[in-house]
Amino acid sequence: MRSRDARFDGEFFFAVETTGIYCRPSCPAVTPKRHNVRFYATAAAAQSHGFRACRRCRPDAVPGSAEWNVRADVVGRAMRLIADGVVDREGVAGLAARLGYSARQVQRQLTAELGAGPVALARARRAHAARVLLQTTDLPVTGIAFAAGFASVRQFNATIRAVYAATPSEVRAAAPRGGHGPRRAAAPFTGIPLRLAYRGPYQAGALFDLLAAEAVPGVEEVTGAPGARTYRRTLRLPYGTGVAAVDERPGAPAALRKGTGRTVPGHPAVGHPGGWLDARLRLTDPRDLTTAVQRLRRLFDLDADPYAVDERLAADPLLAPLVAARPGLRAPGAADPEELAVRAVAGPEEAARLVREHGKALDAPHGTLTHLFPEPAALTAAVPHGTLGALAAALADGALRLDAGADRDAAHAALLALPGMDPGTAATVRARALGDPDVAPPGVRAPDGWRPWRSYALAHLRAAHPTGPSGPHTPEPEAQS
Known part of the structure; x- marks a missing residue:
């Protein structure tokens, strides 16, 4: 937090008792005294303790914690379901039924580990969805309340005030112009404009190559020249349908564009603050916003921790040159x-x-x-x-x-x-x-040193030999360190 290290944005949050705000670790706006700082595992936990989101660093817009991709226990599974909107659609009882636990057990485990229960965690996601809709669409405030998953306009107003210390109208008025505010120039593909944040370096080219090779006509397409491609696809969603478009060329925070991002000797990836992929969503029902965003995040593996992955895999002599050539390579998931x-x-x-x-x-x-x-x-x-x-x-x-x-x-x-x-x-x-990050297909002797990132190791092998023996739909070679 003191070094404003963007590698940990989304992994934890800190709150300042004297100001009543909570921030991401890299927030440039505050330098609080240690005894005034409280740390939280989730934004929802900070909100539950009465802190509001910082207007400068926007902690609700950070990538999700990579921990939930790795963990296969009930807490990890619950966090993935909450992100997909299950609590909004089915309630805590529905979440618990999917997990095979009682609602009381789920509440107890989440609260004990994360400082917030499923309702608070879902509420934080609804607030973020509401802010996106307020600042990127011209939907009426009442429509946004229900589209974001709130049960009433009163509950919506109270939550927005608690989280952002502003009314919905004030949040809308604060939309960044020239970023993704509704007044920006119209794009060829219209829809709700989004920035899908990620941490660290991101090898967009390799992922778009794979999507282009796999695209199913009628459902998907990849257009444009390498380096500036756009991936588009249809989505089946809980309340309706959608069409998503995601651009290959990453955006970067101002600090990185100006060359002020920190680096660590011997590991050029460390200190890279990350960036975002520009996206647009056209939805038949705006209630599907958070679910659609989360499914795109899984497809593009945007919540990964490339620092942990690269550090582990670079220790293997076989993979070290591959990691050096493609720092931040992702292991793609699935939108459906x-x-x-x-x-x-x-x-x-x-x-x-x-x-x-x-x-x-x-x-x-x-x-x-x-x-x-x-x-x-x-x-x-x-x-x-x-x-x-x-x-x-x-x-x-x-x-x-x-x-x-x-x-x-x-x-x-x-x-x-x-x-x-x-x-x-x-x-x-x-x-x-x-979305299991640690899968080694049969026929691959994957060293234990690749755990828990064997899926990423194989992504590196495929990227290095796209038409060779480790390419798709062919037997894998035995990999030895």
């Missing part, structure tokens, strides 16, 4: 876990056919985007036999769960139990659909 599982089993040509014949057409096409990927229930009759049919049936009847809070071991076992499912495909689904 069930879709990814079907595509992993079906292959690209069959996936394209399934979209043409069984995908749901959008009410109005958006360029080449015309369909949503078919739901598993729609495929059970269309593909009644084989591994794909068994997968669709298991997803449709709930025997296999791939949602944000699914138990990774249980889901992996259910995948392997499907007739004809090969271990390599199951491993791919675990790594990408379930």
Whole structure:
């Protein structure tokens, strides 16, 4: 905090008792005395203790903690489900049912470890969604209240005042002009403009290469020249549908653009404050905003901790030059876990056919985007036999769960139990659909020194040899340190 180290933004927050505000570690606005500072694991915990968000550093806009990607326990699973909006849609009882615990047990575990229960954690996310809608759209305040997930306008007004020390109208008036305020010049793809923040260096090119290679016509497209591409796709969401666009060229904080970011000798990635990817969302129902944003964050692996990953993998002689060549390489996830599982089993040509014949057409096409990927229930009759049919049936009847809070071991076992499912495909689904950062597909002798980041190690091997033996849909080599 004293060195304003942006590597820890989103990993913890600090609050200042004399000012009543809470900040991200890199906040440039405050230099408080140590005895006036309190530390919190989440923004929700700081808010629950009566602190409001700093207007200078905007701590609600930081990347999420990478810890929730790694952890497979009930707290990690709960945090992923809350981020996906489950508490807003199903309440604490629904969250607890998905986790297989009582509501009281979930409340106790989250409060004991994070200083805030599920309601407070969901409330913090609603406040952030409301601020985004207030500052980037012309929706009426009443509509924003319900779109952000609040039960009443009164609750919405009280929360915004508590979190931002301002009325909704004042929050809207404070929107940055020339950033993502509603008065900026119209873009070719209109929608809610967003900045998807990440920490540290980010190898956008490698991820966009993969998305371009995998794109399913009608559902996805990648346009533009390398270095300035845009990825667009359709989204099936809890309340409606959406179309998302994400730009390849990262944005960077002013300090980095001016060359004032700190570095640490021997590790050029350290001290890189990170940046953001510009995105736009078109939603048929604005209540889907937080869920859509979280699914894009998982797809682009924006909550990763590249410092921890790179430090661990660079200690291996085999991976050290690969890490040096691509610091901050991400392991992509999935915007729709069930879709990814079907595509992993079906292959690209069959996936394209399934979209043409069984995908749901959008009410109005958006360029080449015309369909949503078919739901598993729609495929059970269309593909009644084989591994794909068994997968669709298991997803449709709930025997296999791939949602944000699914138990990774249980889901992996259910995948392997499907007739004809090969271990390599199951491993791919675990790594990408379930977001497990520590997956080594069969056939790869991954050293223990790669743990808990084996998925990232394999991403480096694939990036270094995109058409070689470690490329997609082919057996993996044995990797030795």
